[in-house]
Amino acid sequence: MWCVQRWLGMALDLFVAGIAIILVAFATSIRGSGSTGYLGVALYQIVTLSTTLQTLVTEWTQIEMALGAISHVRTYILDTKDENLPNETGHVSDKWPAKGAIVFNGVSASYDTSTDPVLKDINLSITPGEKLSSACWSFNQYRFASTTSTSAPSLARPHARFNSLPQDPFFLQGTVRENLDLLGVTTNEHLVQALQSVRLWDFCESCGGLDEDMNEGTLSHGQSVLVMEEVGGSVDADTDALIHEILQKEFESCTVIAIVYKIHT
Secondary structure, eight states: OHHHHHHHHHHHHHHHHHHHHHHHHHHHHTTTSSOHHHHHHHHHHHHHHHHHHHHHHHHHHHHHHHHHHHHHHHHHHHHOOOSSOTTOOBOOOTTOSSSOOEEEEEEEEOSSTTSOOSEEEEEEEEOTTOEEEEESOOOOOOOEETTEETTSBOTHHHHHTEEEEOSSOOOOOEEHHHHHOTTSOSOHHHHHHHHHHTTOHHHHHHHTOTTSEEOSOOOOOOOSEEEEESTTTTSOHHHHHHHHHHHHHHTTTSEEEEEESOTTO
16 A cells, blocks of 8 residues: 555656646746746646645545554454354353363364374373473364363363463563553562563563553463473573573473473473
8 A cells, every 4th residue: 555655646746747847838838928926826836736636645545544454353353253162151260270280182283274284183191280392393272171171161261271482472562561460460569570580570660660561572471381382492592591490480380381492491
């Protein structure tokens, strides 16, 4: 749309320039038949016409982009199917999962729905607090957690109990407080303690504290299961060591599943 705007602007400039040339040529060909003041007014109006047309094109393209965004949002709201299947209407406890045990029962996974599964009929049991890492493969379906099937209840609550750290983080616009505690159920003391644990509180405090706008990533909301994908793949050795220290200390009681390419991890 920006390219169309620039092209239309150039075309209108050439059109107005052509009118000005024709006007000047016409005025010089009939010298003595009119006032030069009228010619000056006409040229001034042509310049004003150019500015008006440029403004018209700019506003028109902005309206087109705004209406396009509204159309996309409306289509998403109306056409996106509910992630819950008809039989997924159950509920789980607010304290689920209590310990963070995970059981994979006949799980198959693929990178795309059109490709063959890279994992077939995986059966795996992870005890609470266990740290598990694997190279070059990932899971995309959790069937059981803490002896409760995640296929029976509505998916909203089970999803809120898992926290994933992908290789490319998803940036969430909002304040530091909203990124730390999206549901607004944690006290300021716990939020500050979490930031101090990862060596970020001094920096956040210098930038304005918990209510300062933040759009550099989403932090944990206190889930019992942590899933990580190559979190240390693009950092230096010191940062990688800090990540491992935080995982060993702050997530000691959590179940951690990490997908890594570094053997020592």
